[in-house]
Every structure is written in structure tokens, then in C-alpha cells.
Amino acid sequence: MTPAAFAYSRAATVDEALDLIAAGDPATRVLAGGQSLIPLMKLRLARPERLVDVGRIGELRGIRDLSGGGLAVGALTTWAALLEDPRVTRYGALADVLPVIGDVQVRNRGTIGGSLAHADPASDIAAPALALEMELVARSAARGERTIAAADFFAGAFATVLGPDEMLLEVRLLGAGRSAASAYVALPQPASGYPIAGVAVSLTGTPGGAATTGCVIGVTGVGEQQYRAYDVERSVVAGTPFADAAKTIAAGQRVASDIHADRDYRAAMAVVMARRAFDAAVARQG
Numbered sequence: 001m002t003p004a005a006f007a008y009s010r011a012a013t014v015d016e017a018l019d020l021i022a023a024g025d026p027a028t029r030v031l032a033g034g035q036s037l038i039p040l041m042k043l044r045l046a047r048p049e050r051l052v053d054v055g056r057i058g059e060l061r062g063i064r065d066l067s068g069g070g071l072a073v074g075a076l077t078t079w080a081a082l083l084e085d086p087r088v089t090r091y092g093a094l095a096d097v098l099p100v101i102g103d104v105q106v107r108n109r110g111t112i113g114g115s116l117a118h119a120d121p122a123s124d125i126a127a128p129a130l131a132l133e134m135e136l137v138a139r140s141a142a143r144g145e146r147t148i149a150a151a152d153f154f155a156g157a158f159a160t161v162l163g164p165d166e167m168l169l170e171v172r173l174l175g176a177g178r179s180a181a182s183a184y185v186a187l188p189q190p191a192s193g194y195p196i197a198g199v200a201v202s203l204t205g206t207p208g209g210a211a212t213t214g215c216v217i218g219v220t221g222v223g224e225q226q227y228r229a230y231d232v233e234r235s236v237v238a239g240t241p242f243a244d245a246a247k248t249i250a251a252g253q254r255v256a257s258d259i260h261a262d263r264d265y266r267a268a269m270a271v272v273m274a275r276r277a278f279d280a281a282v283a284r285q286g
């Protein structure tokens with residue numbers, strides 16, 4: 001399949017890109033690594049009239065240290081670049097996600113910002129983004145810059161709170177201590193590798209999981225959109241053993257059902273992945 005005809009512009013700077021999308025026309029789309037958008041265009045599931053290619057904007061690439069021990073990751077940073085950076089291993093759930101995304105080609109081209117902005121309800125990155133409470137920095141020419149908590153970013157399947165005139169610039173991981181023990185575990189769909197159920201758990205508290213003072217859980221692949229399992233989090237902090245609390249991880253969600261996994265199986269796998277992610281996070285405590 002070939003895409004429908006479209007106009008193409010390449011932006012050299014962030015300001016230039018923001019000017020090109022400033023009209024807020026939803027038929028104009030930003031192109032980053034193209035690993036989600038181009039396949040959709042080839043299938044004609046997306047028909048943008050204009051692409052603004054941001055793929056060569058150097059200022060959007062790379063990882064820098066933040067004061068306080070955190071990291072700022074440029075939106076155009078590829079999975080491969082994240083995999084190669086030893087600082088990323090401080091964030092267990094993020095480090096776990098990187099090798100399981102796609103294949104070498106996808107990891108060399110696909111970007112963290114593109115994946116978050118695409119908001120596939122089964123994207124792997126959504127779970128660690130939620131569990132590590134990543135902060136997403138966005139900018140538009142008209143309204144300037146704002147910081148969005150990952151928990152407020154996703155707005156449905158393939159939808160985010162970003163406006164059509166807005167770009168994601170940076171993803172911030174806060175001080176390492178805040179999420180010193182985290183893990184991501186997923187059951188991949190064998191053909192595509194996307195998670196049937198993927199859960200990231202971030203823990204603070206006594207090593208060994210004996211007394212958990214903080215628990216943040218991000219779930220992907222299960223519901224119609226990625227979500228924080230707030231009820232399970234509260235229950236764990238209140239003292240309920242994780243294995244019991246996790247039984248309700250899919251409760252209240254419109255659990256997805258397809259040829260790969262029906263609702264009951266997917267919900268059951270969410271519980272199993274949550275328990276495994278918790279055990280892996282506990283093993284990293286201390």
C-alpha cells in the first residue's frame with residue numbers, strides 16, 4: 001500500500017516546527033521516527049494532508065542530567081539511544097521496557113516522544129511512564145510551554161491532551177530516589193510483540209516489600225486506554241498484600257478483547273503481570 005498524497009516540510013528547529021503547526025490544523029501531523037505514523041498512512045488509516053518532519057531537530061535528541069538526580073530525555077530520543085545509556089538503568093521499569101519494544105530497526109528509528117504522543121493503548125512505554133510518574137514537557141507557539149503529568153496525558157485510545165498546535169519536547173524522570181525500585185513485566189502478543197497485558201510497578205518503602213510507603217502502578221494493553229491502578233496502589237499502601245490487592249487491577253476497566261486474548265484472559269494476565277512486576281521491583285529494593 002502507498003499513502004495518500006501529502007505535502008511535506010522539514011523543520012530545522014523547534015520554533016520552525018511550532019510555526020508550521022501553529023494553525024492547529026488536525027490534517028497537519030508531526031513526523032518523528034515514522035514507526036507508527038507511516039504504517040498507518042500506508043494502510044490509509046491516517047491521511048494527513050501535511051507532514052512536518054521534526055526528525056532532524058538536534059535539540060530534541062539526547063539525555064541530560066537534571067539537578068536532583070533526574071534525567072531529561074528529548075522527545076526525539078530513540079529507544080536504541082535510551083538502551084545504550086547506563087543512567088537509564090536507575091529507572092528499572094524504563095530499562096525493562098526498552099529491549100522488548102519492536103526489533104532493532106524499530107528501536108533505531110522509533111522515539112519515546114512519538115510513542116507517547118501516538119498513545120497506542122498497548123504501547124509498552126505507557127506503563128513505565130505512569131509508574132515512574134514521568135513529566136512530559138510540551139510547547140505551542142501560541143500558549144508557550146507546559147508540563148503534563150503522565151497520569152494526565154493520555155485521553156483515550158490514540159488520544160492525548162496535546163493540541164494540534166502543540167509538540168512534545170521532553171520527557172522528565174524525577175530524582176532516582178523516588179523510583180529506586182521499579183519493574184515492568186508484560187505478556188507479549190507473539191506476532192507483534194505488543195503487550196496483551198503490561199504492568200509497571202514502582203515502590204518506595206522497606207526493602208523486601210514488608211512495609212510499602214509508596215506504590216505507583218501503570219497498566220497498558222489491558223483497557224481501552226493506559227491507566228494508573230489507583231485503587232490497587234491505595235490498598236497496597238494501606239497494608240493489603242500485593243498479591244491480594246492486584247486481583248482488582250482490571251476492575252472498572254473496559255477490558256479489550258480481540259483474537260489474541262479475550263476479556264477474561266486479558267484481565268487474568270494483568271493480575272499475573274502485576275504480581276511479577278511487584279516481585280521484580282521488590283527484588284531491586286535495598
Ligand SMILES: Cc1cc2nc3c(=O)[nH]c(=O)nc-3n(C[C@H](O)[C@H](O)[C@H](O)COP(=O)(O)OP(=O)(O)OC[C@H]3O[C@@H](n4cnc5c(N)ncnc54)[C@H](O)[C@@H]3O)c2cc1C
Pocket residue numbers: 029030031032033034035036037038039075076100101102103106109110111112113114115117118122123124125162166167168169192193194195
Ligand atoms: C514492526 C513494529 C513493531 C513495534 N513493536 C512495538 C512494541 O512491541 N511495543 C511498542 O510499544 N511499540 C512498538 N512499536 C511502535 C514503536 O515503538 C513506535 O512506533 C514508535 O516509538 C513511535 O515513535 P515514532 O518516532 O516512530 O513516531 P511517529 O510514527 O513519527 O509518530 C507517531 C505519532 O506521534 C506524533 N508525534 C511524534 N512525535 C511527536 C512530538 N514530539 N510531539 C507531538 N506529536 C508527536 C505524530 O504526529 C504521530 O501522530 C512497533 C512499531 C513497528 C513498526
